């Protein structure tokens with residue numbers, strides 16, 4: 448292929464982790480890739496940001512649990528600098544009275560758990576086993592291209608495989624999975640457990656990143672989906688140097704393969720020649736050519752705004768334009784001059800993932816308030832102190848506290864400029880009710896509401912999944928029926944961001960699978 452300064456083998460739109468994983472896969476397959484990023488820094492929601500000089504925080508996403516070993520190995524990410532500061536990080540449900548509950552990862556922890564919650568111990572063992580068996584049934588579907596439901600033979604094969612897998616994992620597994628599909632996690636937890644603290648933590652996990660409350664139909668299956676996604680990964684981990692270090696490693700792979708990353712390069716249009724994608728036009732009018740374009744940004748924006756609705760059928764345009772719910776998670780990053788003292792929390796758990804979701808009711812109330820555009824008086828939170836395992840993130844003895852606020856509305860009554868300060872105070876007061884005195888240790892902080900996350904880090908709508916992860920937006924229906932195989936009706940254009948199967952999270956999967964599909968297609972066409 449002839450190449451000039453503005454001609455490439457492939458162009459990737461968006462330097463979030465998925466765009467970069469796709470670019471790295473293409474680069475390692477010998478393609479000359481150009482990655483275009485609208486912002487002045489790469490990473491999207493997977494970035495490390497300096498709160499104030501000397502204090503580096505995970506800007507938006509803070510932990511990884513579903514980034515597959517096979518991607519890490521195939522890209523040789525360790526050789527390009529990826530390290531983990533902590534692995535197999537425990538999750539602790541914080542109790543207002545200090546009787547915290549560590550969600551058990553092994554037998555020893557299970558005996559402690561059983562002493563703390565004797566009436567729920569057996570039910571929890573059954574719950575965890577049930578979740579695992581059902582997740583194992585669908586896990587193989589998450590790391591691959593979903594079936595195309597328009598092809599009856601493919602659909603038949605898919606169903607046969609599912610039934611077969613269900614049978615070998617015990618006759619009733621598939622049946623139980625079907626029961627989970629419409630069920631709410633709230634109903635399930637109410638039926639199976641007594642402890643409000645345990646129910647709160649499990650409801651938090653099943654609903655984090657989606658807009659629904661715990662009593663919404665389908666949220667029980669969300670817990671299964673999340674577990675299946677985790678099975679792709681290697682346990683809950685913290686990247687040394689923050690998520691930005693993953694981004695640097697991916698860029699190094701792209702560069703080593705002769706590829707390039709351009710910042711401040713917002714794509715305004717995908718241009719079409721002879722009915723196929725032929726390149727992109729930037730906001731400043733620059734034309735860049737490539738026979739292959741992969742978009743890691745929102746699928747709706749890609750197809751309807753950048754490529755133009757003429758490249759899809761009317762019914763497809765309608766499906767894509769059905770407005771997805773905007774993001775419902777906010778982020779607070781705090782620089783602290785000393786470690787906060789969580790009442791009753793053992794020192795060895797300071798680096799754990801800490802949940803403030805003391806009851807199912809509070810998770811439900813936070814979601815209800817969020818849906819009505821209100822701020823709940825008792826925010827539900829996920830806390831992590833990355834500087835415990837990675838002291839280089841802050842000056843000696845100082846700490847970073849990274850806080851995900853679940854159920855924060857995209858649009859709030861009175862508007863965010865009016866509500867921002869009160870929101871921060873509510874979140875800090877809530878943390879202080881578990882870690883008294885934390886306010887006095889605060890040096891600086893950064894709050895990111897869902898609109899801030901979109902504006903500052905480019906995550907469409909500030910949404911964890913770049914588009915709802917509801918039941919009707921999974922597998923062959925993600926991002927919309929007819930688009931689930933990453934390839935689009937416009938030849939040469941592929942989708943590769945979190946809006947596609949299997950959804951959001953720092954998994955690299957949409958980017959990896961989409962690039963594989965594009966490479967296979969190119970090789971088949973030779």
Ligand SMILES: Cc1cc2nc3c(=O)[nH]c(=O)nc-3n(C[C@H](O)[C@H](O)[C@H](O)COP(=O)(O)OP(=O)(O)OC[C@H]3O[C@@H](n4cnc5c(N)ncnc54)[C@H](O)[C@@H]3O)c2cc1C
Pocket residue numbers: 460461462463464465466483484485486489490491492493507508509510511512712713714715743744774776777778851852900904905906907909910911912913943944945946950951952953954
């Ligand atoms: C508050 C919050 C906390 C989270 N925490 C976690 C966590 O702890 N663990 C986890 O696994 N997941 C977490 N997530 C989810 C995770 O961050 C996202 O699902 C993931 O980062 C999406 O990656 P992506 O590469 O698909 O998209 P993005 O990260 O959104 O990247 C898209 C990129 O495209 C760029 N772009 C957009 N438009 C254009 C254009 N026209 N031209 C060029 N470039 C463009 C953007 O600037 C951006 O850099 C969290 C999400 C939120 C909102």
